[in-house]
Amino acid sequence: MAWLLAILETLLFVGAAPLLAGWIKRVKCRLQNRKAPSVFQPYRDLLKLYRKQPIAPHPASWIFRAAPYIVFASTVLAAAIVPLVAVDLPTSRIADIIVLVGFFALGRTFQVLAGMDIGTAFGGMGSSREMTISSLAEPAMLMAVFTLTMSAHTTNLSQAMNYVLDTGLVLRPSFVFALGGLILVAIAETGRIPVDNPATHLELTMIHEAMILEYSGRWLALIEWASQIKLMLYGVLIANIFFPWGIAQDFSLTTLGYGMAMIALKLAVLALVLALSEALFAKMRIFRVQEYLGFAYLLSVLGMLSHIILETAR
Amino acid sequence: MAIAELTLYQQAILLLAGLIALTSFLMLGQSRLVRLVSIFALQGCLLAAATALAATVLDYPHLYVSAALSFLLKGAVIPILLQRLIHRMGLHRVMDTIDHPARVMMAGSALVVFSYYVSLPVVRHSTLVTLNAIAVSLAVVLLGMLLMITRRQAVAHVVGFMSIENGLFFAAVVATYGMPMVVELGVAFDVLVAAVVFGVFFFQIRSSIDSLNVDQLSKLSEADQ
């Protein structure tokens, strides 16, 4: 039963990801007062790509072909272990938050390898930048996460959420800092403005797009979908770790429905915030990213220190 | 106890000790090789005399032998050998002047005082008065080294070396009435061989750097050229 539920939840996660992306696009369009596409546009795009015949460039090796599957699989697995509507699902025991970071790293690695597999300047450029950014973002994210886990004494996500739920609403300075850090990291890792512009078509400014420039057809579909899932993952993480209220702690239908509604609401709000910021800020130079991520890291460290100094009564 | 209360023999030994020290000083000041060698011969004779005297005082027969040995070697054979060499090498006119005679003399006298100071603990509890002569013999040894340090001529070095030997020998006589016979003989033999080897070396050095100025023997060094 629990396993079935876990799988269903995962499927829901995977299925809902494009919707979130569509929603963000829509809000953005509205903010830039353009005419917005329907929120279901991403599904149509995926279907279209799925039907198209993929094109493999000449120098590509099997890595190029295998990468989309691995990227997608690792992302789905990550989705499986992050509690969406209910905690204490068996899947969340398979791996904890550090493994989650590991999954992201795995997917990223293969995407980067695929980018370098083609032997063009763009692939290399994108890969190099992606690895640079992620290698700065990862410690920041882990620091943020550690802040949480050190007060919750667990790295297991659903345990952590339980902890927050049990302690109720406590204004922890450390959590505030960690939240800030995690949001910044999330923006960087999901390739949104101001770090990267998912909508750009000028190769020199691309990071994520430059890597997947050669992809087409079903491969592109998988990668796009994976990145949508990743975006939603970060959203869910932020929402459920810092504001877990409403998430189902038992598996009765009512609570599950309530949890679903709540998470939908939270994500919608987060999406609004993201869209707003993307509308307000402009993309920054690649070599200012280090300052940006350094700030994220600083926030996380501050969170950690404030946890040690302010919150532990010793 | 004061010197007046000593027997004549002992007084004589002390007198000889003084003379030997004097000869060392003379050598230190002497810049002509020929005279240097003759003073060295004088010192040898004084040494032999002192030994003989000691022998008579305590009638140790073997001291006579060593007296004879030292007279032969230090007083006769070696000086004559050296003189020969000097003449054959035409060094009899060479002046081996030292840079600061006054300072060297001062240093010498300082050495005498120092050696007295050093030998005090030795003399402290002992029966024989002649023992004070140990200070003298030590002074002679040190003066010999000083002589070698201040001189440039190989011959002077040999003389200094031999006068060191004299000092040792004198110490042996005054302190312990001579060493055991076997040692005496060994030492004498060594000295003789040494003298011969010196002779050989003079010619070798002469043939390599046609002079006997040891300052020119400084090819083998570690300092940057």
Add this chain to the structure above:
Amino acid sequence: MIAVYLLLGIPLAGMTLLALRGDSPEAGLLNSRLNGLALLASVWLAIDVLINGPELSSGRLLYIDSYNVYLIALTAFVGLTTSIFSGPYMAHEREIGRVTARRLRLYYAMYQGFMLAMYLVLTTNNMGVMWVAMEGATLATVLLVSLYRTPESVEAAWKYFILCGVGIAQALFGTVLLYFAAEQKLGVGGEALLWTVLHENAHALDPAILSLAFVFLLVGYGTKIGLVPLHQWLPDAHSEGPTPMSAILSGLLLNDALYAVVRCKMLVDGSLGTHLAGNLMMGFGLLSFVVAALFLHRQTDIKRLFSYSSIEHMGLMTFAFGVGSPWATFAALFHMTTHSLTKSAIFITVGHAAQLAGTQRMDRIRGLILTQPTIGWGLLIGTVAIAGFPPFGVFASEFLVLVATMDDYPWLTPLLLLGIGLAFAGLFRHIQPMVYGDVPEGQKAIKANLTPVMVHLALVLWLGLSIPTFLGNWFNQATQLISGSMPQ
């Protein structure tokens, strides 16, 4: 006891014999045969002592105990192997006309004379005779240093002669003082210079006089050991003389001088009951160790290089004897053995290498391994051994010295560490370019007899892995004799 007289008689006869027939072609063979006989005699003696304990000759002029008996065997052994090497070497020198028949006679006669002096130093019981023999060793070797009659060799010989002569004279003064101190207690007569007698009554001797005497003895024999700052004659004499002589100088003369100093130290310790002698030796040893290690870095002549390494090692041994704890003493005795074996082996190899390259300048010796692997590897392995790497024996002693020093004088260990590191770097920075790399054009292999080297290195290796029981017992007894208790 016959063995001892044989031991002294053989080289005496050999000296006279070779003085006459030294220029004949089979002289080298004769020389090594004589040394072989001496070795047999020494082995006989060793077994004798091992079974019957210390021996005192009639007239008590000669005394063999577990301390000197193994040094005797060692001396005989190194003398033999070196003479095996020196035969062909001198023949080659004769061919290229560096030595004449007269000098060859002199060489062989003096070789035996030197051995005689060494045996006498080791076997005698009379401090005076020991002095005489030590001076005799100088006189025997001094003419060998200037064998080639080059200006440098003459200069080296002259320095060797004067400095060692003056030094040894001071040793005689020390001996006189010793005699004097003893005489006050034991009365006039030959007794008072016998080491056995002195050692028995050491406690009774006047400390003031003995400390005075020890200073003179230390400076005197220390000059022969090559302790800084009295060492200047050593590198010159080693580098300018014929190579076999460098080998026996490094392998034997230095050891025996140290032996004499330690004998004196035993007396002084017995009398003073303080650690004065030890401290003096430690000071000199450490100074020599570090300074020599520094000197290694600026050498250009290969034999000079290794003579400095000899100074360094003698410094280490002096230091260890100075420390005086059982471990350190054991280490020092063991180091004496391994060092003289290794160092003589190295000098033999170096001799070949120099003949191969036709020069002693290290910047002209290149690519030995590729030219003639036996010589190249021999030199390299020898250097590794002398630098104190296991499984060679030198390591064991350095290990013990370090541990013992850490035990007693921990604040000195940084200096030791510094010294070893410097010495190692100094050796290898010169050795590596010589053995490795490509062959310079026109360099060809030569006829070389490296059996002695192999034998020595094999022995050192064996000692490093395991010390045979009888040797171990020697070392233990000697350690007990010197430091008062056995190591455990």
Add this chain to the structure above:
Amino acid sequence: MSLFFAYLSVVAALMSALVALATNWRARLQRLAEAILRRWPHAHSVAARIFSETHYREFHRYSLFVLLGFSGLGALLAGLGTLMNGAVLTQILPFGLPWLSWHIRIDPLAGFFLCVLGLPLMAVSLYGPGYVREFEHGKHPLSALGLFTGLFVAGMELVLLADDAFLFMIAWELMSVASYFLVAYQHDHAANRRAAFLYLLMAEIGAIAIILAYGVLAGFGGGLTFDALRGASLNPLWASIAFVLGLIGFGMKAGLVPIHAWLPEAHPVAPSHISALMSGVMLKIAVYGFIRFTFDLLNQILWQWGVLVLVIGAASAVLGILYALQQQNLKRLLAYSSVENIGIVFVALGLSLIFLSSGQAHLGTLGLVAALLHALNHALFKSLLFLGAGAILHQTHEQSLENMGGLIHRMPKLAAVFLVGTLSIAALPPLNGFVSEWLIFQTALQGGLIESGVLRSLIPTASAVLALTSALAATCFVKVYGVAFLGLPRSHHIAHARDVQHRGMLGGPLLLAACCGLIGVLPTPLINGLGTLTHQLTGFVLPSVSALGWLWLTPVAPKVASYAPTLVLLGMAMVGGLCYYLLYRRTRLEPRRAEPWDCGFGGLTSAMQYTSGAFSMPIRRIFQPVFEIRESIEAQQAGPANIRIVALRYHFHVLDRAWLALYEPAGRLVLRLARGIGRLQTGNIRTYLGYSFFTLIFLLWVIS
């Protein structure tokens, strides 16, 4: 039994050393065989074939490595046996000093490291015969290589078996010297000579430091056997002195910053299978020495030591990987990454020390287990990578990444095996590298349980540095794989490289890759196996390594953290397979081959790809202060009056700051001192007489 296997492995290693000497004894051996086997015609014919001109070389070469293989197998069996039953066997061999014979002891700790030694050694023995074949015709004899390889291995095994300081040091130095000769094996390159010299010098200094460390203990314990040393009761000051000496000595061999300078010099220049052993195994022997000294011999642990180790380890980790990222030479890059991994191991050890000193035995144990596991993992994948690099070197004679590219098309098999190594060193799930780093993170996250707030804030910071390190490591090895194996070939000989032919040269790496995968997927049994070891050292066994069953890894408690690598692998396989089925099997759309996008200009060349230097450029700029970068641009001009620039060539060279700051000044200082001392020896005999005169005066003055 396990002791027997241990001896077997040592003897086998020595045997192979001896066999190596027989390289040029074919004729002699042939005559000998004929003399002996005249009776039995059959055996005689066999011998005749073996010793014939044609077969002897091959036979000899194989026998060398077969013996090494046996040595590895013996070590592995001995180690496993000891880990299984946790027995401690001791024995005394009749060697050594008369009053201190060799003490032999095999216990779980030694056993574990015997396993660490055994696996790579077996891989090397598979790999070797194919690799060294080309040396047979070179100017450097195979005998030297084989001899010192055997001694090297024997030395390492003896270090693990030693139970007294003396034997330990003998074996330790034997290991150093033998590996020195191996580094200097191809000594016609000046770089190799320089590296070898530096290596041996630092090994010597480190060894002396270790000896002194033992000396301190021996002084208090009154003996040189490890039992005596254990018995030594020291005050904190002396204990700290001993610890610092030990840290210097073992750290120098392990390659901790800033005393790592020899490592990136020496490891790359040795023959590749030796580099694998040096980087994969020898560094672990140093780790073993440190653990043995600190956890076993020293009778107390102070938290300051833990902090020291933690800081140094973190510094080594991040600096090591930053420098690795900037290397162009593949083997040099791997060597620097060894510095990084050793740093990670020491971070774990530091955590363990801190926890043990503050009485948290179970967390200390966790840290220790993490360290050991990472040591094993590093041994596996680093050997794998070095063997792979060696295979590339062997096929293409190319070490520089800048000339590689597209090798995945030329040597697909090697590429596949190499990928495993790359992924596991980049610490990606579900491979072994990730497991150990996960454990280290888990340890660090328990820092909240420590009393002192300073430590509580220090530990997470260190773990964040660790996170940075692992991210950079991923970057670094993505770069390696991407530049070397993917894209277009950057030079002619790479474009025409042939895949490895010799079966063993693939088999060795494959074995290691298999181990990586296995440990990655099923770490639990191994970690449970370490129970005996931790019980011996910390008196504590990880309580709930598999509280949820053998699938789950729950080092602290199920509620705190859990990881099920097997399920992860399963899940990935399922999802990936499903997608593949749905997307490919259903729509049978074969991908079409086409030119990659070139902005419409056409004619993409390999020169347009990102090079290794370009890939790491952002990191280079971000971490500017860490490096000493020498850049230069040379312009090729042509045309009238050389105005027109036809080609620009960009060179950059990254120097190690430690080198410039520490080593060169030391060298200069020594030379200056030597010159100063040299002035004393003027060559004038009168000066010399003066010296002895004044020495005498001085001494007389002193004593009276």
